[in-house]
Amino acid sequence: MSLRHALLGLLSDHPASGYDLMRRFETSLSNVWPATQSQVYGELGKLAKGGFLEVAAEGPRGRKEYAITEEGLAELHRWLTETQPERMRRSEAMLRVFFLDQLTPLEAFTYLSTEAERAAGRHEALEGLNKSVEWDDEPLSVNGRLALEYGLRFTAMYEEWARWAAAQIEARSGQRLASSETGGAPDREPAPQVLLDSQIVGEQSPDL
Amino acid sequence: MSLRHALLGLLSDHPASGYDLMRRFETSLSNVWPATQSQVYGELGKLAKGGFLEVAAEGPRGRKEYAITEEGLAELHRWLTETQPERMRRSEAMLRVFFLDQLTPLEAFTYLSTEAERAAGRHEALEGLNKSVEWDDEPLSVNGRLALEYGLRFTAMYEEWARWAAAQIEARSGQRLASSETGGAPDREPAPQVLLDSQIVGEQSPDL
DNA sequence: CGTTTCATGTAATTGGTTACATGATTCT
DNA sequence: AGAATCATGTAACCAATTACATGAAACG
Incomplete structure (x- = not known):
């Protein structure tokens, strides 16, 4: 369930659209936690429904700019401090x-x-x-x-x-x-x- | 698709049942390529259907002992020599x-x-x-x-x-x-x- | 006006995990 | 007789991948 935390992490820096996030996944996180477009949009929807994110602004082409909420920041912090990284096995x-x-x-x-x-x-x-x-x-x-x-x-x-x-x-x-x-x-x-x-x-x- | 190759690899040593293989996954391969029971049985079925394995013997409790076929050995060899290991990303x-x-x-x-x-x-x-x-x-x-x-x-x-x-x-x-x-x-x-x-x-x- | 970039979504499939279900044999 | 081990399978679910589908806006 780390995709959601990757998104929260990226959004903790500044608000962004799904499209923006996708590009940040490609450029920054691709080898640490790759994600596909469908996954990103899907998870953003779930996070918003769960109250971890909110649509802060709507732009040109149906663009939805997501911003992290207090609840989202709390969840990110909890993940970073209270859970242990699952070490990966498959090689x-x-x-x-x-x-x-x-x-x-x-x-x-x-x-x-x-x-x-x-x-x-x-x-x-x-x-x-x-x-x-x-x-x-x-x-x-x-x-x-x-x-x-x-x-x-x-x-x-x-x-x-x-x-x-x-x-x-x-x-x-x-x-x-x-x-x-x-x-x-x-x-x-x-x-x-x-x-x-x-x-x-x-x-x-x-x-x- | 490496689970199948893990199974082929284990069976290249000697024939074994799904149960035997499960234990070998737990003891030997758990940190390199973990697999669950359901997965092992499922994949064995598919491999047998594909001609990579055959049921060499049947034992006590419905035990099916699988043996690798020539085709299976060839596939194992192909995998080892002709394909590159997919390097893992998620950490x-x-x-x-x-x-x-x-x-x-x-x-x-x-x-x-x-x-x-x-x-x-x-x-x-x-x-x-x-x-x-x-x-x-x-x-x-x-x-x-x-x-x-x-x-x-x-x-x-x-x-x-x-x-x-x-x-x-x-x-x-x-x-x-x-x-x-x-x-x-x-x-x-x-x-x-x-x-x-x-x-x-x-x-x-x-x-x- | 045409191409690229921006922008969002859905559907189908695969690989893996967890849980459920069942029963025979062996050991003590 | 009861427990442990051997033995196989199915079903539901989740995460991730690939492909499909659509269209608006910006750039040249």
């Missing part, structure tokens, strides 16, 4: 590790090396972002910096782990498996330079 | 970080410190497990060791990040926020000593 990447013995050592090695490459690419993108951002003292900037740092640490950890794991497989196989290019991605996405809001966090990935 | 813990500015510095500090404590507890449990296991050369043991190592690295990384983030909040607040006991858990679950199969992985957690 397809780790599920695969579990069945790696179904592959030849080379195939397993390739999988892990590719994972390492992907993590490295992600890490690089984050570093680019980190440099390109002018960090101010606004709250979003502060939170964004925390999340970005998490992303950097996560991707670094994951790459190292995957390289270590690949080496384990290689050692056990008794063969040299590392080829010149192990299936790594030669062309890597360039680090995005523009960012609205705190895209930063959008660029961070909890699983990778 | 309630990180979503909260995004809205930490809605809290007082002390409350934010407390949240992050508690997260650090939880990670530390998890890490300790994993280390206990690591010591208590006699590692042999069986494939499950090898895979389990890879996953356990991931868990160790993840929890260590997360704890460090959370402590760093808490310190950031403290520094910005201009106050000393760290109390003698910051809301940390004084009583920590003891590390489980018994483990079936590769519980190891069951003890590893992708998010916190």
Whole structure:
């Protein structure tokens, strides 16, 4: 039930329409808590009915600008302080590790090396972002910096782990498996330079 | 659609009934890919209908022992080698970080410190497990060791990040926020000593 | 005037969770 | 005899995804 809290969180900053919120989900929250258009509109309706939000203004194309109510702020605060984050379990990447013995050592090695490459690419993108951002003292900037740092640490950890794991497989196989290019991605996405809001966090990935 | 592949993976080792598989989900895969009883039985039916599994034997209480078919093995292999793991996005813990500015510095500090404590507890449990296991050369043991190592690295990384983030909040607040006991858990679950199969992985957690 | 952007919604489907329902076998 | 375990299934519900549907306003 975190979508509602994500919406309350975004609206605690300032009022916005469903359309505005959708864009903020795309730019800021996509990798932390993605949401689709239908979901956003649906949940906004429920939140308004429940008294957590109210339609503060109506605009041009049937635009409804939602504002958080006292009740909504209270609920957001309660969620942040009185409930524990549900830690997420499902990781397809780790599920695969579990069945790696179904592959030849080379195939397993390739999988892990590719994972390492992907993590490295992600890490690089984050570093680019980190440099390109002018960090101010606004709250979003502060939170964004925390999340970005998490992303950097996560991707670094994951790459190292995957390289270590690949080496384990290689050692056990008794063969040299590392080829010149192990299936790594030669062309890597360039680090995005523009960012609205705190895209930063959008660029961070909890699983990778 | 990874549940089906988890089932195929488990059955690639040896035939089993829905009931057996459920237990293996609980002991080995719970933190990587949890599944409920209804889901397991439902999916087994679909997989059998699709020709990926077959009922190899029928036992006492209507027990149906499923065995993987050639087609099932091929699908498992295809999944492992030809598809990329979908990286997971939703992290309630990180979503909260995004809205930490809605809290007082002390409350934010407390949240992050508690997260650090939880990670530390998890890490300790994993280390206990690591010591208590006699590692042999069986494939499950090898895979389990890879996953356990991931868990160790993840929890260590997360704890460090959370402590760093808490310190950031403290520094910005201009106050000393760290109390003698910051809301940390004084009583920590003891590390489980018994483990079936590769519980190891069951003890590893992708998010916190 | 045509395209893009803004803006809202509904419907169908999938994957997952919780709860309900049932009964046979084994163990003490 | 009674409890625990083995064993399978169905139904209701919820959250999320994809696709469909519509139209007003702004921009060029």
